[in-house]
Amino acid sequence: MNLPDQVGRDVVVIGGCGHVGLPLALAFADRGARVAIYDLSEAAVALVNSGRMPFAEPGAGEVLGRVLGAGRLVASADPAIVGTAEHVVVVIGTPVDEHLNPDQTAIPKALGGCVRYLHNGQLLVLRSTVFPGVTALVEKMVAGLGLEIEVAFCPERIAEGKAMTELFELPQIISARSAAGVQRASALFGRLTGKLVVMSPEEAELAKLFTNVWRYIKFATANQLYMMANERGLDFERIRVGLTEDYPRAADMPAAGFAAGPCLFKDTMQLAAYNDGNFPLGHSAMAVNEGLPLYVMHRLEQRFKLESMTVGILGMAFKAGSDDIRSSLSYKLKRILEFKAGAVLCTDPYVTADPHLLPLDEVIARSDLLVVGAPHPDYQGLVTGKPAADIWGVLGYGVRI
Ligand SMILES: NC(=O)c1ccc[n+]([C@@H]2O[C@H](COP(=O)([O-])OP(=O)(O)OC[C@H]3O[C@@H](n4cnc5c(N)ncnc54)[C@H](O)[C@@H]3O)[C@@H](O)[C@H]2O)c1
Numbered sequence: 001m002n003l004p005d006q007v008g009r010d011v012v013v014i015g016g017c018g019h020v021g022l023p024l025a026l027a028f029a030d031r032g033a034r035v036a037i038y039d040l041s042e043a044a045v046a047l048v049n050s051g052r053m054p055f056a057e058p059g060a061g062e063v064l065g066r067v068l069g070a071g072r073l074v075a076s077a078d079p080a081i082v083g084t085a086e087h088v089v090v091v092i093g094t095p096v097d098e099h100l101n102p103d104q105t106a107i108p109k110a111l112g113g114c115v116r117y118l119h120n121g122q123l124l125v126l127r128s129t130v131f132p133g134v135t136a137l138v139e140k141m142v143a144g145l146g147l148e149i150e151v152a153f154c155p156e157r158i159a160e161g162k163a164m165t166e167l168f169e170l171p172q173i174i175s176a177r178s179a180a181g182v183q184r185a186s187a188l189f190g191r192l193t194g195k196l197v198v199m200s201p202e203e204a205e206l207a208k209l210f211t212n213v214w215r216y217i218k219f220a221t222a223n224q225l226y227m228m229a230n231e232r233g234l235d236f237e238r239i240r241v242g243l244t245e246d247y248p249r250a251a252d253m254p255a256a257g258f259a260a261g262p263c264l265f266k267d268t269m270q271l272a273a274y275n276d277g278n279f280p281l282g283h284s285a286m287a288v289n290e291g292l293p294l295y296v297m298h299r300l301e302q303r304f305k306l307e308s309m310t311v312g313i314l315g316m317a318f319k320a321g322s323d324d325i326r327s328s329l330s331y332k333l334k335r336i337l338e339f340k341a342g343a344v345l346c347t348d349p350y351v352t353a354d355p356h357l358l359p360l361d362e363v364i365a366r367s368d369l370l371v372v373g374a375p376h377p378d379y380q381g382l383v384t385g386k387p388a389a390d391i392w393g394v395l396g397y398g399v400r401i
Contacts, residue, residue, distance in 0.1 A: 007122075011188070012036040012085035014110060015092035015128070017044035017075060019262075019324065020156045022053070023060055023163035024091060024127065029067035031191045037075035038082050038114065048075040056323040056350060059164035083117035087188050091127040091156065095262070100269045102131040108141050120148040123184045127156050129208050129267055132274050135201040139177065150181035153201045154189060155208035160261075161321055171195035175204035209274070212267035213282060218252065219259035220285035223292050226256030226391065230299070230400055237392075237399045256399065257375065257392050258329035259289040261318035265327060293333035296371065296389055297340060299401040304369055304387075306341040312367030312386075313337070315374025316348040316357065320392075322374070323350040330373030337371075349378050 013025040016037030029035040039045050044054040051068055053061050067073040074081075082088060092110045096102050107126060111118075118124070124142065126135055135153040142149045153175045158166040172189040174196050176182045186196050199207060226236040236256055244250050259265075268286060272279035300306060318328035325331065330346070337344045346356065347363040364370065364384050372379060375392035382395055393399040 007084060007086055009034040009036050009085035011087045011089060012038055012082050014038045014082065014088065014090045014114065016089075017041055017048055017054055018091060018093065019055060019057070019160055020127070020158065020163070021089075021091035022048065023057055023158065023167060024089065024156065025073060026060055026063045026067060027164070027167040027192055029070075029072040030063050033072065033191060034085075035067070035073050036081045036085055037073070038079060039075060039077060040113075042077045045075040045077045048073075057163055058161060063164065079114035080117050082114040083119060086121070087123045087125060087184075088118065089125045089127050093262070094128045094130060094266075094270075096266045096269045096273075100266075100273075102266075102270045102273050104131045104134055104137065107134055107138060111138065111141065115145065118142075118145070118147055118149060122149050123181065123188070124149050124151045125185060125188065126151070126153045129155060129212070129263065129270070130205055131270055132202065132205040132209070135175070135205060150176060150178060150184060152176035152181050152185035153204050154185055155204060157208070157211060160324060161319075168192055171197050173197050173199060173204050173207055175199045175201045177201060209267050209271045212264050213271050213285075216259060216264040216268045216289065217281055217285045219254055219257075219264070220288040222254045222256045223259065224288045226399070227288075227292075227295055233400065235393075235398045235400050255392060256292075258292060258318070258333075258373070260327050260329040261324065262326040265289070290329070290332070292391075293329050293336055296333065296391070296401060297336045300369065300371070300389060301340065306337070306369075308342050309368040310343040310345060310366055311337050311341045312363040312370045313344065313346045313373045314348075314360070314363070314370055314379055314382075315372055315376050316346050316351050316354060317374045317376070320375045321350070321377060323348075323352060325351055325353055328374070333371065333373060346373075348374065349376060 010033040011028050013021045015021040016025045017039035025035050025037050047054045051065050094106050139151045155173055157170055174185045176185055229236040244253055268282045272282045316330045334344055345358055345363045347358050347360045370386050370388040372390040375394040379394045388395055389401045391399055
């Protein structure tokens with residue numbers, strides 16, 4: 001298929017200023033591709049074009065400077081840019097709503113905003129985590145427009161904070177309905193790695209959800225075992241470290257801690273909705289993981305007169321070393337404590353999105369009790385002289401609460 005003359009780029013990433021889209025755009029550009037970003041956020045587009053990352057991602061800032069300097073990356077909030085590349089990769093957010101329902105129309109709606117710039121011969125790659133069946137829905141949409149465009153689904157599996165290494169190291173899952181679609185998507189992602197795993201679109205949609213759900217359930221298992229040990233005055237981390245030592249069959253048992261962030265919980269709810277709400281393991285995992293901040297609060301209530309105390313939360317990001325507060329359980333803990341404690345103060349060395357955060361020294365000085373919300377490396381071995389609840393054991397006094 002001959003592409004129109006205006007197609008001078010290799011890839012355009014829709015949602016390309018986001019946590020997943022930007023590292024992907026940078027990775028393609030760093031491997032020599034001519035890349036465009038289309039993103040609704042004008043603020044993020046301006047930041048990217050000026051060489052600044054809209055969020056923290058180790059190693060990404062350096063690559064951004066390099067590919068901008070080489071003229072291989074440009075970002076725009078104008079949908080017309082979608083017409084300028086052979087491969088169109090969609091990586092917009094796919095959250096569940098406030099009632100935990102997935103939105104099957106998120107991707108078709110996003111494509112609706114730039115559909116007039118799509119043209120015959122492009123390869124449309126869905127990279128967001130989608131509700132199963134969305135790839136088929138998009139295929140139907142494209143066919144209904146009378147466009148000859150191959151559709152592929154190639155899910156993103158990086159973890160935030162590791163994007164710039166994992167994009168080149170993890171196998172890429174490739175799926176498309178036709179052999180030509182598989183071949184073209186393989187050639188695109190073959191720019192990043194030689195490790196490609198080919199599936200059908202329906203298999204790949206489930207593969208992505210199963211990946212996240214598996215991890216979420218593993219965290220829930222560790223969290224429930226933590227609570228069990230803690231109730232008996234035992235240190236779960238000492239038990240976990242002991243039982244996993246040179247014992248490969250339990251080597252993947254995670255430490256306890258808040259299992260939060262923009263993906264694991266919502267993808268577990270997507271899979272539950274897909275299975276008509278019949279997902280006892282997923283719902284149990286949700287109850288355990290989302291219940292952990294409540295458990296922490298109940299334990300603290302038993303030991304302290306919270307109503308007359310100032311409680312300081314150390315770490316508001318959803319995980320260690322991150323500036324991302326999306327679906328962070330530290331904020332759930334904060335909300336619960338605000339009902340129970342005299343006052344709640346919060347700090348985080350990475351988070352810039354919350355104007356209410358205070359410096360660490362001030363939070364320590366003004367608090368009667370501390371709770372670790374995210375085990376940032378900065379807190380390793382921190383001596384505070386204050387009682388502290390620390391599920392991760394980052395302060396070095398064990399994990400019992
Ligand atoms: N964050 C992760 O660690 C991670 C890992 C693997 C997969 N995923 C999946 O990747 C997808 C994106 O997640 P994210 O964390 O990067 O989200 P994000 O919110 O950080 O990024 C989404 C970007 O898309 C832009 N956008 C939204 N609607 C748009 C539209 N209609 N047109 C153009 N741009 C639009 C936003 O402005 C934003 O910059 C989700 O499906 C998520 O489940 C995320």
